[in-house]
Structures are given as C-alpha cells and as structure tokens.
Amino acid sequence: MKLNAVTIGLAALALVAGAGYASAETVSSDVGASFQSIGPLAFGPEGILFAADNKAATIYALDLGSEASGKTPGAKDVPAIDQKIAAMLGTDVREISVTDLAIEPRSKNAFVSVERGPGANLGTALLRIDGEGTIDVVSLDKLKYTKVQIGNAPEADPSARRDPRAATVTDMAFVNGRIFIAGLSNEEFASKLRSVAYPFDKVDQGTSVEIYHGAHGQWETRSPVYTFVPYDVDDEPHLIAGYLCTPLVKFPISKLEAGQKLVGTTIAELGNRNRPLDMIVYSKGGKDYLLMSNTSRGVMKIPTDDFGSQEGITKHVPDGNQAGIAYETIAELEGVEQLDFYDEGHTILMSRTGSGALNLHKVALP
Numbered sequence: 445m446k447l448n449a450v451t452i453g454l455a456a457l458a459l460v461a462g463a464g465y466a467s468a469e470t471v472s473s474d475v476g477a478s479f480q481s482i483g484p485l486a487f488g489p490e491g492i493l494f495a496a497d498n499k500a501a502t503i504y505a506l507d508l509g510s511e512a513s514g515k516t517p518g519a520k521d522v523p524a525i526d527q528k529i530a531a532m533l534g535t536d537v538r539e540i541s542v543t544d545l546a547i548e549p550r551s552k553n554a555f556v557s558v559e560r561g562p563g564a565n566l567g568t569a570l571l572r573i574d575g576e577g578t579i580d581v582v583s584l585d586k587l588k589y590t591k592v593q594i595g596n597a598p599e600a601d602p603s604a605r606r607d608p609r610a611a612t613v614t615d616m617a618f619v620n621g622r623i624f625i626a627g628l629s630n631e632e633f634a635s636k637l638r639s640v641a642y643p644f645d646k647v648d649q650g651t652s653v654e655i656y657h658g659a660h661g662q663w664e665t666r667s668p669v670y671t672f673v674p675y676d677v678d679d680e681p682h683l684i685a686g687y688l689c690t691p692l693v694k695f696p697i698s699k700l701e702a703g704q705k706l707v708g709t710t711i712a713e714l715g716n717r718n719r720p721l722d723m724i725v726y727s728k729g730g731k732d733y734l735l736m737s738n739t740s741r742g743v744m745k746i747p748t749d750d751f752g753s754q755e756g757i758t759k760h761v762p763d764g765n766q767a768g769i770a771y772e773t774i775a776e777l778e779g780v781e782q783l784d785f786y787d788e789g790h791t792i793l794m795s796r797t798g799s800g801a802l803n804l805h806k807v808a809l810p
Contacts, residue, residue, distance in 0.1 A: 476585040477504050482557040482568040485546040486616040486623065488642055493546070494623055495557060495570065496613035501597035503613065503625070505642060506570075507588040513551035514574025519792055519806050522577045526802035529558060532579060535565050542802065545722075545782035545794055548572075554784075554792060554804065555582070573804065592644040596629045596636075608634070611668045617683075618642065619674045624683065625650075626669035633665040637683065637700055648702035653685075655693045658713035658767055661760030665705075669693075671723045673734070678752040686720030686736060692769070694751060709756040712768035715741065722783035724791060726809050735791065735810070736771075737780040744771040745810055774810045 480499035487493055488505065491512040495504045522528065530537040543557045554573040560566065570582040598608035613627045625638040629650060636650030654665045669685040674697075676682065681697040685708065692712035699706050718740040725734055725748070734746040746769060754769050761767045779796040786792045792806050 476587060477506060477589045477591070478584075479504070479568040481559060481610075482570065483543045483610075484613055484616050485544040485555060485557055486618050487546055487549055488618040488623065491548070491550070492642070493548075493555060493570075494616055494618065494642075496616060496625075498597075498610050498612045499600070501594040501609075501612050502591050503594070503616070503623070503640075503647075504589050504591045505644060506584070508548070508582070509587065511572065511582050511587065512548050512553070514553050514572055514576075514578055514580060516575035516578070517551045517553065518575030519547070519552055519554050519573065519786065519804075520575055520577040521806060522573060522579070522804040524801040525556075525573070525579070525794070525804045528579055529556075529569075529571060532571075532581065533558070533560055533567075533569060535560055539565055542782060542794060545784050545792070547784045547786055547792055552786065556782075556794075590644050592640055592647050594625075594627075594638065594647055596631060596649055598628050598630045598634065614668050615671045617672065617674050619681075624672075624674070626672055626685065628666075628668045633705060635665055635668050637669065637695065637706075638702075639700070651700045651702060652705040653695060653708055654705060655687065655691055655708045656710045656756070656758050657687070657689070657691050658710060658757045658759070658761035659689055659691075659716040659764070661762070670720050671736075673723050673725050675725050675732075675734075675748065675751070677748075682751075684723070684725075684734065684751070686723055688719050689716045690714040690718055690720055690738070690741075691757070692734075692746070709754075710758075710768065711751060711754040711756070712746070712771070713757055713761040713766055714738075714744065714771065715766050716764045721781055724783060724785040726785060726791070727788070728809055735774075735783065737777075737783045737793070741773065743774040743777040743780050743783075743810075745774055746771045777807070777810070 484496045491508040493506045541559045556571045558569045597612040600609035611628045615626045629636045633652035638650035640647040672685040683695045685693045691710045693708035695708045721737040723736045732748040736744045782794040
C-alpha cells in the first residue's frame with residue numbers, strides 16, 4: 445500500500461479517536477518481531493515500515509535503521525523473482541505467496557512481504573530488493589519495533605470462502621502522523637476504516653462504512669475495502685477506496701468518527717466479477733490519475749478531474765456494465781498483481797507472465 449506523490453493537506457483532519465481498543469507495546473531491540481502472518485505494508489516516517497499480521501490482529505512498526513537500504517539505492521527489474529525468493533527460502537515456488545510490495549521512500553529499494561506454506565513449511569519473510577536486483581532477507585532479530593493490536597478483529601474461519609480473519613487488515617496508508625487501516629471487524633457492520641497515531645497510542649474501533657454497490661444493486665456494510673489511497677478532492681482530504689466487483693468510493697477523512705457509521709459516495713462502478721489489487725495516485729501532464737491493478741480487467745487509468753463533481757451511484761448497474769467515472773485500460777501492463785509509486789515518472793510493479801512466473805519491473809507511468 446501506497447503513499448503517493450500527491451500532497452495531502454490534512455489541516456482539517458477531525459478524525460475522532462474515540463474509545464481506545466488496544467494499547468501499544470514497546471519492545472526492546474534484543475527481542476525482534478515475530479510474525480504469525482505478514483500482509484499489507486506501508487512506509488511511515490524515517491525508515492519506519494508498518495506491517496500487518498492478520499492472524500495475530502497486530503500491526504508492527506519496524507524501525508528498519510540500516511536495513512532500509514541495501515548496497516545500491518533504487519530498483520532494478522528482477523525476472524522470475526518468485527522462483528528466486530523460493531530458492532532463498534528453501535522451498536518450492538508453489539509454496540510462496542507475495543502479499544505486498546512497498547518502496548522505501550529514501551533508498552527506493554523495494555520491500556516485499558512473503559508467506560510460505562502450508563503445512564510444516566509455514567512461515568513468513570520480509571525481503572529487500574536493491575538497485576542491483578540483490579534480494580536479501582531482512583533480519584528482524586535486531587530491529588526495534590512497537591506494535592498495536594486490533595481489539596475487534598473477526599474470528600478465523602478457515603472453512604469460509606474468504607476467511608474473515610485474513611481480511612482484518614486489507615490495506616494501510618500513513619498520512620500526517622496517523623496510520624489509516626482498512627479491513628473487517630467482528631461487528632454487525634463489519635467493514636471498517638480504523639486509524640491510530642504513530643508513535644502508537646490506541647487504535648480506534650473504526651468507522652463502519654456503508655456503500656451502494658451498483659453491480660449488486662444494494663447497500664452493503666460487510667464487504668471490506670480491498671485497497672485505498674489518500675487523496676484531496678476539492679481541497680478536502682479523502683480516502684479513495686476500491687471494493688470487490690468493483691465500486692470506487694470516496695470517504696471524507698473529516699467524517700470518519702470512531703464508533704459511528706459513514707455512507708461513502710460511489711463515484712464509479714467498474715464492472716463485476718473482478719477484484720481490485722492495488723492503487724496509486726500520480727500526476728502527469730498537469731493532471732492527476734488513479735492507477736488500479738485488477739484481477740481480470742488489467743490496469744485501469746482513471747482521471748481524477750471529476751472525483752468532486754461525480755454524482756453518487758445509487759441505482760442498479762446490471763450485466764457487468766459500468767457507470768460513473770470511466771477508465772482507460774493500459775494494454776501493455778498485463779498480469780499486474782502488486783503496484784507501488786516509485787517516483788514522479790515511474791511505478792514499480794510485480795506482474796505474472798503467461799507461463800506463471802512473477803516478474804519485478806520499474807516502468808514509466810502511463
């Protein structure tokens with residue numbers, strides 16, 4: 445998940461922390477973080493990497509220190525990176541899953557979270573790829589860290605089509621001293637947007653968020669935000685959120701109040717039978733764009749010009765049709781599973797080839 449180049453003015457931030465749901469715990473440097481699982485990543489200030497552990501319903505803030513950079517700054521293409529990672533971890537490529545990709549803002553090295561398993565090979569790893577394409581396992585043993593636990597996480601249900609516990613945290617972004625967290629809770633209105641100040645204080649119980657899902661023709665509160673970006677709409681800070689099957693929704697940050705419910709504005713229905721994977725916002729030619737990777741519709745380039753004026757979608761959009769703000773498919777970007785902002789001219793991504801290999805690329809922003 446992704447910080448981006450767009451400056452977010454949050455002077456009007458009025459998110460109410462509300463009743464605390466968990467306290468932060470500071471751990472000395474000789475212990476090392478121990479993950480049960482590792483998923484979404486987000487960079488904060490000065491080498492702090494936030495990493496979500498959904499099994500433990502915990503968010504770690506890892507102080508990377510000298511681990512924030514390898515020998516060479518920048519990023520380099522790495523073909524078949526999944527095979528190289530599997531070889532490093534001593535397992536088969538079929539037993540690893542890349543769960544997120546994030547660029548360290550200063551070194552521009554890529555950081556990748558990986559899960560290995562199932563069975564006896566179950567494990568996690570945090571990897572760094574430097575400007576020469578060298579892949580290193582980041583040793584957590586000597587890293588200082590703090591952590592905070594989410595108090596109202598859903599119970600695990602491995603028999604479910606989608607285990608709700610695995611969606612406790614679906615995405616994160618650090619903005620103006622707070623980490624914003626999308627995911628599910630154990631409450632009736634399950635879909636939540638939570639936040640916590642960093643250094644960690646208390647994670648709030650979250651705002652229940654409701655949306656109109658055009659493809660389904662109904663209001664929904666249980667489907668989580670899968671990916672989001674912070675973005676100013678008409679000079680007001682918002683979170684722009686992508687949902688399964690595939691509404692695009694805006695939430696004003698000033699309206700996020702812990703323990704309350706907020707109805708988002710659905711500004712686009714991008715068609716059914718697909719899932720958003722990752723999003724970034726960038727500027728090109730004097731205009732801003734949202735770039736979204738997707739399970740079945742390729743990479744979508746969406747202009748943000750009408751994010752403020754677009755009327756909310758509140759009627760059924762049947763048969764896989766689209767409504768609201770339109771998008772352009774970037775045909776040359778195929779099989780993209782992970783996406784992050786690199787610099788003003790580039791994005792970094794991981795894409796799956798037709799033969800099944802996963803490649804790391806730095807490409808020009810479209």
